[in-house]
């Protein structure tokens with residue numbers, strides 16, 4: 644596996660792969676790999692001849708009071724995990740390279756960030772769209788794989804790729820969960836034992852939503868209220884949002900009749916966790 648820290652280095656490597664008629668898949672990450680990241684790399688290997696993983700904790704997507712400084716980093720461990728997955732190249736740029744002093748060009752979407760995480764994390768999706776657009780320009784991959792735990796991010800990147808005419812196929816990979824249902828996240832490492840137990844409230848509330856929808860529940864308000872009740876019965880939980888909504892637009896739905904996204908964000912101690920599930924209820 645090759646490791647590059649410069650934009651010119653990764654560009655040259657990708658261009659020579661493409662000149663040899665090899666397809667390239669990019670897996671953008673912020674590092675500190677868990678099984679979820681590794682599943683994205685495996686997906687990339689299935690889809691293309693070569694897999695490039697970028698590791699960059701993007702300051703532009705963290706708000707002032709967020710966990711940028713505390714974000715876990717272990718580059719050597721990440722590199723050996725990527726190597727073991729058969730990744731061909733890792734790209735680990737510095738902040739100065741990605742955002743030089745004179746940097747002033749951002750990518751901002753007008754509607755998707757007006758929902759869900761965009762409301763409690765102002766500026767977050769502007770930072771995500773900007774760094775992903777830059778990575779797309781730098782790596783010029785044929786495909787790029789993102790996890791579905793960040794459903795809103797995946798939707799936003801698909802929209803951006805289409806709006807800005809990136810000739811890149813965006814693939815979404817399923818959420819990877821711990822055995823007890825907790826969605827994998829680098830932020831799970833912040834949780835104490837008690838908080839880890841309370842963190843199960845997210846996936847349990849989605850199980851409850853599934854049961855209610857199976858029983859024919861049509862009222863999204865009732866669904867959200869019951870989910871909130873379940874979450875708050877776990878110690879130390881604070882709900883950011885629990886939203887049944889349209890999976891394409893993220894707009895509120897009046898009744899549960901077609902495909903439904905149920906997305907939620909919950910704070911447990913100092914950790915903010917997200918999860919979601921898509922339902923296809925019978926009409």
Ligand code: PAF
Pocket residue numbers: 671672673699701704771774775793796
């Ligand atoms: O999902 C992430 O890890 C990040 O938001 C991403 C897509 C790598 C952009 O920094």
